[in-house]
Amino acid sequence: MIEVLTPGLLSSLQDRGRPGLAHLGIGRAGAADLPALRLANALVGNPPDTCAVEITLTGPALRLHRDVEIALTGAPVAAEANGRPLPGWTPLRLRAGSVLRLGGMRHGCRSYLAVRGGIDVATVLGSRSQDLNAGLGPLDGRALRAGDRLPLGPPGDTTGAADHTAWSLDPRPWFDGAAARPLRLLAGTHTTLLDAASREALFAASFGVAAASNRVGCRLDGPRLALRAPLELISEGVIAGTVQLPPNGQPIVLFCEHPVSGGYPRIGQLAAVDLPRLAQRRPGDALRFAPIDAGEAARLLEAREQRLLRMETAIARRRTGS
Amino acid sequence: MTGADCAIEPLGESALLLHFGNIIDRALNDRVHAAAAALRAVALPGVEDIAPAYASLLLRFDPRRWPDAPLLADAVREVLARKGSAGRAPEPAAAAVVELPVCYGGEHGPDLAEVAASTSLTQDEVIARHAAGDYRVAMLGFAPGFAYLLGLDAALAVPRLAAPRLRVPAGSIAIGGAQTGVYPSVLPGGWRLIGRTPLRLFDPARAPPARLAPGLRVRFRAIDAATFTALSEHDA
Numbered sequence: 001m002i003e004v005l006t007p008g009l010l011s012s013l014q015d016r017g018r019p020g021l022a023h024l025g026i027g028r029a030g031a032a033d034l035p036a037l038r039l040a041n042a043l044v045g046n047p048p049d050t051c052a053v054e055i056t057l058t059g060p061a062l063r064l065h066r067d068v069e070i071a072l073t074g075a076p077v078a079a080e081a082n083g084r085p086l087p088g089w090t091p092l093r094l095r096a097g098s099v100l101r102l103g104g105m106r107h108g109c110r111s112y113l114a115v116r117g118g119i120d121v122a123t124v125l126g127s128r129s130q131d132l133n134a135g136l137g138p139l140d141g142r143a144l145r146a147g148d149r150l151p152l153g154p155p156g157d158t159t160g161a162a163d164h165t166a167w168s169l170d171p172r173p174w175f176d177g178a179a180a181r182p183l184r185l186l187a188g189t190h191t192t193l194l195d196a197a198s199r200e201a202l203f204a205a206s207f208g209v210a211a212a213s214n215r216v217g218c219r220l221d222g223p224r225l226a227l228r229a230p231l232e233l234i235s236e237g238v239i240a241g242t243v244q245l246p247p248n249g250q251p252i253v254l255f256c257e258h259p260v261s262g263g264y265p266r267i268g269q270l271a272a273v274d275l276p277r278l279a280q281r282r283p284g285d286a287l288r289f290a291p292i293d294a295g296e297a298a299r300l301l302e303a304r305e306q307r308l309l310r311m312e313t314a315i316a317r318r319r320t321g322s
Numbered sequence: 323m324t325g326a327d328c329a330i331e332p333l334g335e336s337a338l339l340l341h342f343g344n345i346i347d348r349a350l351n352d353r354v355h356a357a358a359a360a361l362r363a364v365a366l367p368g369v370e371d372i373a374p375a376y377a378s379l380l381l382r383f384d385p386r387r388w389p390d391a392p393l394l395a396d397a398v399r400e401v402l403a404r405k406g407s408a409g410r411a412p413e414p415a416a417a418a419v420v421e422l423p424v425c426y427g428g429e430h431g432p433d434l435a436e437v438a439a440s441t442s443l444t445q446d447e448v449i450a451r452h453a454a455g456d457y458r459v460a461m462l463g464f465a466p467g468f469a470y471l472l473g474l475d476a477a478l479a480v481p482r483l484a485a486p487r488l489r490v491p492a493g494s495i496a497i498g499g500a501q502t503g504v505y506p507s508v509l510p511g512g513w514r515l516i517g518r519t520p521l522r523l524f525d526p527a528r529a530p531p532a533r534l535a536p537g538l539r540v541r542f543r544a545i546d547a548a549t550f551t552a553l554s555e556h557d558a
Contacts, residue, residue, distance in 0.1 A: 025466045237333075261373075294332060
């Protein structure tokens with residue numbers, strides 16, 4: 001069991017979420033940075049979709065009530081246990097009674113703490129993800145708070161598991177701390193309805209991630225965009241990465257807890273491969289878009305998936321020493 | 323266009339939007355549900371979500387399974403064309419009917435008097451007209467289990483509240499513009515509350531979790547406050 005001493009700014013339990021329920025008004029939720037979740041799980045020998053803790057900007061303090069093996073991925077977060085600093089992107093053993101203190105992140109926005117065996121709360125509609133916006137999921141879908149006691153799954157056979165780890169992953173392919181690099185955007189249904197200045201600004205301007213951004217959506221500061229003529233739309237399905245333009249002219253990139261439908265013009269669709277990079281943009285970061293076509297977006301997504309699978313396999317070999 | 327008679331638009335590399343029109347209309351929405359039923363029946367591999375809206379249908383899929391979205395669009399068109407030629411999809415009249423008991427007015431419907439005033443009807447007339455409706459779940463959205471219903475008597479259309487409530491009680495029956503719906507859980511909301519059902523509309527521990535699913539027909543039955551209390555499934 002893990003006891004939450006202090007929750008940090010916003011910590012929640014996340015796995016890959018609950019796809020397949022959009023027709024009931026239920027969104028997917030799940031980890032904002034899915035590759036980071038998968039790699040954290042791989043490092044501790046868990047199946048890829050095991051439930052872990054998603055940490056936002058400032059981490060929690062946790063008391064460990066049994067010996068555990070953990071790993072930290074995503075944004076680099078200050079971490080220490082029993083006065084000893086802890087590195088990310090590597091499996092770590094901590095003794096029962098230890099207090100794991102996670103601090104701030106100098107850049108990036110979200111880190112993942114995986115524990116061998118996983119956080120073993122009961123599933124809700126097939127997932128342990130906390131949908132904070134809908135209030136759905138374990139602990140009634142609310143963020144972690146002081147006093148929460150999180151059960152752990154059985155660690156299984158850990159003999160031979162890296163006791164020692166002289167190795168760690170190179171985070172660079174998996175964590176994009178360079179906010180200057182543009183996110184790739186596919187044309188949306190209503191992109192061509194933007195006025196000339198707005199169409200130009202969409203790819204030329206530097207936007208900023210607004211303070212009101214969260215798991216529901218990333219709200220953009222910057223130039224106000226406008227359509228050539230007002231457009232009355234009825235509610236339609238949307239997905240994570242859909243860029244909506246509300247009447248105030250400030251685009252919103254829908255994210256993992258977005259409502260399943262929306263009625264604002266859709267001026268773009270973030271390439272799925274860049275959703276984890278969006279997850280790592282924090283309020284105040286700059287954000288630019290670069291155009292991409294569907295074929296290239298699909299190719300990049302597949303290439304990333306192949307790299308992830310290879311990495312998961314390599315980590316598993318490393319762990320078992322085979 | 324093909325027999326499917328819908329425009330298919332990719333939404334990025336992992337979703338398609340099937341457009342059947344761009345108005346809120348019962349016949350149009352019937353076609354959305356028929357298409358959803360046909361696509362659910364064939365269960366195309368890698369399709370993870372089939373989510374109807376008023377006049378469109380969202381298909382979310384695994385882009386690894388369908389790296390070339392136009393191929394999936396072709397497969398969808400074929401399914402819909404086959405449905406069209408092999409006779410109609412399930413008639414809406416055959417759709418299952420869910421009856422919801424409703425206690426109208428009083429503490430459960432705090433806006434009933436205003437709705438009556440702005441429609442120039444008596445409160446009893448508003449109740450009679452609302453309860454007489456033959457409704458259909460057009461789509462779910464806004465929150466888990468929130469059903470948008472088609473079929474509101476046009477005389478009952480009223481503007482939304484200028485200032486939305488922060489907490490609408492679960493089970494509240496409401497009118498917003500020309501739409502009516504039921505709040506499945508405690509939510510913020512700007513629709514006018516005319517009554518409340520004692521039944522729980524959304525419970526993640528139940529299968530299925532939402533009592534109202536897309537395409538179902540809904541009838542309301544007026545009950546009194548004592549019956550509401552007796553039937554109440556809401557947390558005290």
